[in-house]
Amino acid sequence: MSEPVARVVVEGADLAPLAARLGVSHGTAGAVDLALRRDGDRLVLAGDPTRYGAPLAVDFVAGRVAHRRRFGGGRGQLIARACGLGGGVTSSVVDATAGLGRDAFVLASLGVEVLMVERVAAIAALLEDGLARALADPGTAAVARRLHLARGDATRELAALVARGGVAPQVIHLDPMFPHRDKSALVKKEMRLFRALAGDDGDAPRLLEAALDVATHRVVVKRPRKAPPIAGPAPRHVLEGKTSRYDLYVHRSLKG
Numbered sequence: 001m002s003e004p005v006a007r008v009v010v011e012g013a014d015l016a017p018l019a020a021r022l023g024v025s026h027g028t029a030g031a032v033d034l035a036l037r038r039d040g041d042r043l044v045l046a047g048d049p050t051r052y053g054a055p056l057a058v059d060f061v062a063g064r065v066a067h068r069r070r071f072g073g074g075r076g077q078l079i080a081r082a083c084g085l086g087g088g089v090t091s092s093v094v095d096a097t098a099g100l101g102r103d104a105f106v107l108a109s110l111g112v113e114v115l116m117v118e119r120v121a122a123i124a125a126l127l128e129d130g131l132a133r134a135l136a137d138p139g140t141a142a143v144a145r146r147l148h149l150a151r152g153d154a155t156r157e158l159a160a161l162v163a164r165g166g167v168a169p170q171v172i173h174l175d176p177m178f179p180h181r182d183k184s185a186l187v188k189k190e191m192r193l194f195r196a197l198a199g200d201d202g203d204a205p206r207l208l209e210a211a212l213d214v215a216t217h218r219v220v221v222k223r224p225r226k227a228p229p230i231a232g233p234a235p236r237h238v239l240e241g242k243t244s245r246y247d248l249y250v251h252r253s254l255k256g
Contacts, residue, residue, distance in 0.1 A: 006033065006034050006047065006196035006197060007024075007025070007033050007034070008022075008024050008025075008033065008034050008035070008036060008045075008121070008122045008197070009024065009025045009026070009027060009028070009029040009030075009033045009034070009035050009036070010022070010024055010025070010026045010027075010035070010036045010037070011026075011027070011028060011029060011035045011036065011037040012037050012038055014038065015036065015037065015038065015043075018036070018125060019036075022036075022121045022122070022125060023121070024036075024121065024122075033047070034046065034047040034052075034122070034193070034196065034197070035047070036122055036125060036126075039055060039057070041133065042057045042059065042129065042130075042133070043057065043125060043126055043129035044056060044057045044126075045057070045122055045123075045126060045193070047193060047196070051192060052192055052193045052196070053193075056100070056126065056193055057126060057129075057130065058100050058101055058126045058127050058129060058130025058131070059130055059133075060101065060105050060130050060131070060133070060134035060140055060143075060144060061133060061134055061137045061139065061140050074110065075110055077106070078239055078241045078244070078245075078246060079103055079106060079107065079173075079220075079222070079246070080106075080107070080110055081239055081246075082173075082220040082222075082239050082246035082248060083107060083112070083171045083173065083218075083220055084171060084217070084218065084254040085107075085110055085112070089254045089255065090110075090111045090112060091112065091170040091171045091217065091254050092112065092113045092114075092115075092167050092168045092169070092170045092171070093107050093112050093113070093114045093115070093167075093170070093171045093172070093173055094114070094115045094117065094158075094162055094165070094167060094169045094171070094172045094173065094214075094215075095107075095114055095115065095116050095117065095173045095175075096117045096154035096158060096172055096173065096174055096207065096210075096211060097117070097118075097154065097173075097174050097175045097176060097207070098116035098117055098118040098123075098127060098149075099118070099123065099175065099194070100123070100126070100127070100130075101116055101127050101130065101131075101147070103173065103175065103222075104116045104147060104173075105134075105143065105147065107173075108143045108144070108146040108147050109143045111146070112146065113146050113148070113167050113168075114146060114147050114148065114167065115148045115149075115150060115161075115162065115165040115166075115167035115169075116147060116148065116149050116150070117150050117151075117152060117154045117158070117161055117165075118149070118150075118151060119151070119152060119153040119154065119155075120194075120197050121151065122197060123194075123197065124149065124151040127149055128149060131144055131147055131149060134147075148165055148166065148167055150164065150165045154207055154210060154211070155203050155206045155207045155210055156210075158172075158210045158211065158213075158214050159210075159213070159214050162214055168216065169214050169215050169216055170215070170216050170217045170218075170254065171215065171217060171218050171219070171220060171254070172211040172214060172215040172218075172219045172220070173219075173220050173222070174204075174207060174208065174211055174219065174220070174221045174222065175221075175222040176204040176207060176221070176230065177191075177194065177195065204230045204231075205230055205231045205232050207230075208221065208230045208232050208249075209232060212233070212249060212251075215249075215251065216251065216252075217250070217251055217252050217253070217254050218248060218249060218250045218251060218252075218254070219248075219249040220246050220247070220248055220249075221235070221246065221247040221248075221249070222244060222245075222246055223244065223245055223246075223247060224243065224244055224245075225240060225241065225242070225243055225244055225245045229247050230247070233249065235247035235248055235249055236248055236249060236250045237250065
């Protein structure tokens with residue numbers, strides 16, 4: 001991971017404990033900073049809207065994730081097939097690049113126990129906030145109880161994070177950052193914010209190596225459809241969709 005290009009500041013008197021826990025500044029964000037602050041009942045991460053778009057939040061109750069949970073195609077969708085959720089199998093998954101938790105929540109909605117690992121402190125704080133709101137909502141509480149969160153760097157401490165997280169690493173899901181070519185300005189700005197926080201995922205080969213060491217059954221890597229595979233061993237299988245694909249590295253079969 002290259003050095004981040006933006007500093008995160010926590011705003012609001014009620015969030016001073018969060019700033020201390022994250023080890024970041026508490027006060028007022030400057031022109032080039034990103035700010036963690038309350039927006040209604042949500043924790044959001046916001047920056048210059050002309051550069052980064054709307055504030056970023058994790059919302060498992062409404063919006064894009066809720067729509068995908070209801071209409072995404074169940075176990076027939078690409079991520080479910082990649083993670084082996086067929087033939088009566090319900091594997092446990094470690095999402096080692098959790099991001100905003102969208103894929104993890106979809107898997108949890110299909111009955112999967114998921115450990116979300118996130119190394120960027122500000123994004124982990126958003127995940128924690130979104131998970132708390134999902135646990136408090138009757139419509140999503142049962143799904144949210146299958147989600148577990150660990151903050152840490154999967155390239156360096158994946159085995160330890162998994163051991164503490166309490167979820168068996170049958171499948172490890174990776175979605176390393178890659179230059180997106182989506183035509184939506186919103187997606188482009190969202191990715192700019194992620195890159196400002198995390199830099200580039202130049203350590204993806206090391207992340208794949210760590211995942212292969214820890215996964216008991218398979219590692220699945222999400223990639224843009226035409227992107228090259230991560231440097232390292234060749235995937236055994238490939239599942240392609242319209243815009244993305246999954247490279248599958250299989251140790252042993254998953255059985256129901």
